[in-house]
Amino acid sequence: xxxxxxxxxxxxxxxxxxxxxxxxxxxxxxxxxxxxxxxxxxxxxxxxxxxxxxxxxxxxxxxxxxxxxxxxxxxxxxxxxxxxxxxxxxxxxxxxxxxxxxxxxxxxxxxxxxxxxxxxxxxxxxxxxxxxxxxxxxxxxxxxxxxxxxxxxxxxxxxxxxxxxxxx
Numbered sequence: 331x332x333x334x335x336x337x338x339x340x341x342x343x344x345x346x347x348x349x350x351x352x353x354x355x356x357x358x359x360x361x362x363x364x365x366x367x368x369x370x371x372x373x374x375x376x377x378x379x380x381x382x383x384x385x386x387x388x389x390x391x392x393x394x395x396x397x398x399x400x401x402x403x404x405x406x407x408x409x410x411x412x413x414x415x416x417x418x419x420x421x422x423x424x425x426x427x428x429x430x431x432x433x434x435x436x437x438x439x440x441x442x443x444x445x446x447x448x449x450x451x452x453x454x455x456x457x458x459x460x461x462x463x464x465x466x467x468x469x470x471x472x473x474x475x476x477x478x479x480x481x482x483x484x485x486x487x488x489x490x491x492x493x494x495x496x497x498x
Contacts, residue, residue, distance in 0.1 A: 344381045345463070351377045353419050360415055372417065372424040373471055380463065382428075389459045389483060390428040397431055397455070407436035411445060411453065416475055418447050423471045427456035430477075452477045460484040469493065 351359075356372045363370065367387075371378045382390075394410065401408040409432040417424020430453040432439055438451050445453075456477050458465035465482055472480050473493045482489045 346379045348377045348379075350375055353422060356417075356424065369413065369426050369428075370415070370424075371426070371468060371471070372422075373467075374422045382459075383462055385485075386428075386459050386461050389461060389485070390457065393457045393459070393481065393483065394429045397429070397457075401431075401433060406433055408433055409436045409439055414445060416445065416447060416452070416477075418475065420448075421474050423474050425468055425471050425475075427453075427472075427477075427480075428459045429457035431455045447475060454478060456480045458482045 351372070352375070353372075356370075356377055359377065360370060367381065369380045369382060371380075390413075394412070398408065398410065400406075411430050411432070413426045413428055414430065415424060415426050416430065432451075433454045435451045435454055439445070452475050454477075456472060456479070458468065458480055460482055461484065465480075469480065469491065478493055480491045480493060482491065
């Protein structure tokens with residue numbers, strides 16, 4: 331993607347950042363937003379809301395189908411949780427990946443209707459589409475949530491990142 335196109339798309343993305351938000355405020359906002367197409371990232375008091383563009387959603391869907399096809403062809407278990415909210419109050423962090431998957435730990439999921447990282451293992455893989463932004467600042471949250479692998483795609487390059495779990 332050329333720089334001019336990337337800059338134009340970044341200008342079209344709507345981002346809103348709030349500071350000094352506590353965990354309860356973050357949880358309340360998630361309830362208010364419900365299933366609206368807004369990505370919410372929470373990192374120790376800083377809350378970011380972002381509305382994805384259609385091209386972002388197109389790539390998100392493409393990578394979801396790719397993972398589903400690969401796991402089917404390789405006869406691997408898979409639970410796909412899309413952009414479900416992942417967070418832990420004890421570390422004061424949370425986010426919504428573009429897509430997330432349980433593959434090797436699929437058999438460890440207690441309830442396939444919801445994920446609670448206080449009891450369930452973290453997803454094995456998260457997908458981040460960086461067409462209109464940079465998910466680099468979110469990597470520390472993925473590490474703190476102990477999500478071992480993140481794929482980042484910027485419209486041209488797919489990067490596979492193997493993360494080391496971090497302490498909050």
